Amino acid sequence: MDVLVCLKRVPLAGGALILTPDSRDIETKHLGFGISPHEENAVEAGVQLVEQMGGTLTLLTLGPSDAEEQLRSQLAIGATRAVLIETDGQEWDPQGTASALVEAINADATKFDLIIFGAESADSAGYQIHIRIAHALNRPIITNVKSMRVENGVVNCERVVSDGREHYEAPLPAIITVRDGLNIPRYPSVPGRMQARKKTVEVKQAESRLPKLEKVKLSLAPSKDKGAEILGKGTDAVPALVEVLKSIGAF
Amino acid sequence: MILVLIDHDRGEIDSLSLRALTAARGLGQDIEAVVIGSQGAALAGLIGEFGAKVLHVAQHDLITDYTPMASGRALKDLVEKLSPAAVLAAGTPRGNEQLAHLAAFLDVPMAAECLEIALGHPHQVLRARWAGNLIESANVHEELLIATVNNFSFEAISVSGAAATVAVFTPALEPQDYVVKILSRGSAQTKAGVTLNDAKVIVSGGRGVGGADGFGNLEDLAALLGGAVGCSRVVTSSGWRPHAEQVGQTGTKVAPDLYIAAGISGAMQHIAGMKNSKTIVVINTDPEAPILRYADYAIIGDLHQIIPALTSAIRQAKG
Numbered sequence: 184m185d186v187l188v189c190l191k192r193v194p195l196a197g198g199a200l201i202l203t204p205d206s207r208d209i210e211t212k213h214l215g216f217g218i219s220p221h222e223e224n225a226v227e228a229g230v231q232l233v234e235q236m237g238g239t240l241t242l243l244t245l246g247p248s249d250a251e252e253q254l255r256s257q258l259a260i261g262a263t264r265a266v267l268i269e270t271d272g273q274e275w276d277p278q279g280t281a282s283a284l285v286e287a288i289n290a291d292a293t294k295f296d297l298i299i300f301g302a303e304s305a306d307s308a309g310y311q312i313h314i315r316i317a318h319a320l321n322r323p324i325i326t327n328v329k330s331m332r333v334e335n336g337v338v339n340c341e342r343v344v345s346d347g348r349e350h351y352e353a354p355l356p357a358i359i360t361v362r363d364g365l366n367i368p369r370y371p372s373v374p375g376r377m378q379a380r381k382k383t384v385e386v387k388q389a390e391s392r393l394p395k396l397e398k399v400k401l402s403l404a405p406s407k408d409k410g411a412e413i414l415g416k417g418t419d420a421v422p423a424l425v426e427v428l429k430s431i432g433a434f
Numbered sequence: 435m436i437l438v439l440i441d442h443d444r445g446e447i448d449s450l451s452l453r454a455l456t457a458a459r460g461l462g463q464d465i466e467a468v469v470i471g472s473q474g475a476a477l478a479g480l481i482g483e484f485g486a487k488v489l490h491v492a493q494h495d496l497i498t499d500y501t502p503m504a505s506g507r508a509l510k511d512l513v514e515k516l517s518p519a520a521v522l523a524a525g526t527p528r529g530n531e532q533l534a535h536l537a538a539f540l541d542v543p544m545a546a547e548c549l550e551i552a553l554g555h556p557h558q559v560l561r562a563r564w565a566g567n568l569i570e571s572a573n574v575h576e577e578l579l580i581a582t583v584n585n586f587s588f589e590a591i592s593v594s595g596a597a598a599t600v601a602v603f604t605p606a607l608e609p610q611d612y613v614v615k616i617l618s619r620g621s622a623q624t625k626a627g628v629t630l631n632d633a634k635v636i637v638s639g640g641r642g643v644g645g646a647d648g649f650g651n652l653e654d655l656a657a658l659l660g661g662a663v664g665c666s667r668v669v670t671s672s673g674w675r676p677h678a679e680q681v682g683q684t685g686t687k688v689a690p691d692l693y694i695a696a697g698i699s700g701a702m703q704h705i706a707g708m709k710n711s712k713t714i715v716v717i718n719t720d721p722e723a724p725i726l727r728y729a730d731y732a733i734i735g736d737l738h739q740i741i742p743a744l745t746s747a748i749r750q751a752k753g
């Protein structure tokens with residue numbers, strides 16, 4: 184079974200975001216980089232499938248040359264090889280990204296049985312790159328998968344909705360998009376990290392084109408300090424909290 | 435004309451679609467709506483109230499339940515027939531998915547999670563990024579605007595309109611459109627009791643809880659208040675609690691009457707899932723923890739002492 188996972192390098196920001204002076208990007212001077220939790224689950228799912236069924240796991244990203252860092256760290260948890268479509272560092276629009284990824288997938292010597300995406304990217308959350316790729320490759324796509332298994336050439340998936348679960352399946356070759364909680368991604372082992380350094384990252388170039396969804400600028404969403412009332416320190420403050428909870432009808 | 439996709443589950447409307455209708459009215463054009471599947475026809479009265487003049491119903495023997503690629507094909511057929519200026523839907527998993535299929539069929543852009551929309555050349559939108567922490571201003575260079583609407587930016591406001599006129603059409607489906615469909619449904623995998631979605635009280639724990647065992651105290655407090663236990667992503671990725679309990683961007687978004695956050699620092703991805711709670715109480719050893727900005731009340735201190743003390747004090751107060 185040959186599996187492909189598509190991932191995107193994003194800054195790892197947890198606290199307040201800061202913008203670059205031209206307001207076009209997040210200031211990343213003091214930030215590390217990673218991939219979305221959904222995509223970590225996608226890689227783990229790919230590693231597990233190859234462990235169970237044999238075959239290969241390829242990683243594919245479109246991004247700056249530094250995105251090799253994210254490919255290496257995911258190679259360390261067990262992927263076979265990786266492909267980087269190198270850009271000048273600007274984020275491409277969804278149509279441009281999807282068509283470059285499609286070109287790379289079609290050019291690859293491996294014919295992937297299953298392609299796994301994150302449900303949405305951590306930064307831009309466009310909810311579409313995978314669906315565009317499914318159309319271009321004429322493959323079935325099941326999105327927002329929370330549990331899956333592959334059997335007899337069919338991928339069986341469950342999607343969680345507010346009042347329960349929905350069951351879908353599709354014949355391979357297929358595409359799925361997965362959500363955080365699908366599995367618990369493993370940490371890379373020391374030998375895993377050593378091997379990752381020797382694995383191939385094939386670098387390709389692609390022509391950028393004018394974006395049809397053109398990012399003009401970013402701004403920070405307004406958020407104001409609610410001005411919490413500090414009830415006190417330690418257990419001494421518990422009676423005050425009990426009063427508050429009573430007054431709002433919590434018991 | 436603006437075309438709005440009204441999403442429904444076997445005839446039951448997703449009420450967030452009504453927000454998309456309200457957003458569409460702001461664009462100053464006639465509104466028409468579309469439902470995929472004949473069970474949606476019964477919604478003509480309701481969606482008329484929210485301003486749609488016509489309800490197009492995509493009817494096909496093979497569309498009896500959610501079939502996202504077939505939805506995209508039906509929308510494509512209708513768009514080619516009616517040439518609307520824009521197609522809108524709610525920014526929900528299903529709204530985003532069905533419009534992405536439409537955008538892929540037509541090979542045109544789609545702007546997800548819009549807070550504001552202005553039609554023009556180019557169209558201009560504001561859309562949410564980073565779980566709503568960043569707002570992107572973007573130009574859409576295409577005749578047809580395809581966009582989903584951020585649910586927090588619009589309320590559903592009725593204009594008491596008359597029932598929409600029903601217009602049935604049959605999309606020309608291709609075999610690949612109905613390969614992926616719902617085959618069966620099951621109940622939620624959570625334990626019996628209150629789920630995060632309908633809990634009025636959530637007692638949520640983060641890394642500060644220290645391990646799976648530490649959650650016993652949070653469970654006791656939640657049970658006493660008739661609520662549910664929630665947690666941060668550090669907790670689920672450490673395997674201390676099941677993912678169904680994770681609150682945040684990639685977990686569940688909640689808005690209970692009371693949210694108690696113990697040992698949670700307040701990363702923006704966690705905040706994105708709980709900031710709409712009515713009352714937020716924080717228990718944290720760090721008086722500088724970012725989550726305090728979002729809190730109504732806080733106790734600075736060790737949750738391992740405070741939570742059991744709180745549980746027994748409430749028990750006493752209840753008598």
Ligand SMILES: Cc1cc2nc3c(=O)[nH]c(=O)nc-3n(C[C@H](O)[C@H](O)[C@H](O)COP(=O)(O)OP(=O)(O)OC[C@H]3O[C@@H](n4cnc5c(N)ncnc54)[C@H](O)[C@@H]3O)c2cc1C
Nearest residue numbers: 305640641642666667682683684685697699701703719737
């Ligand atoms: C794309 C993306 C999506 C994400 N989605 C989510 C999501 O859905 N949900 C989510 O939660 N996170 C999510 N995260 C992760 C998020 O960025 C943070 O890493 C995570 O929320 C931090 O969890 P925490 O607050 O429990 O841990 P920490 O940030 O480590 O905070 C622990 C807190 O506990 C306090 N503390 C320690 N000991 C005690 C004690 N004895 N008593 C009281 N307080 C104590 C500390 O002062 C600190 O404030 C996401 C990240 C990314 C990049």
Ligand SMILES: Nc1ncnc2c1ncn2[C@@H]1O[C@H](COP(=O)(O)O)[C@@H](O)[C@H]1O
Nearest residue numbers: 189190245300301303304309310311312
């Ligand atoms: N630049 C990229 N390179 C490779 N895969 C990507 C890229 N951008 C997005 N993806 C994949 O597409 C998914 C959906 O992205 P989006 O449509 O931006 O929400 C992500 O979770 C990734 O799996």
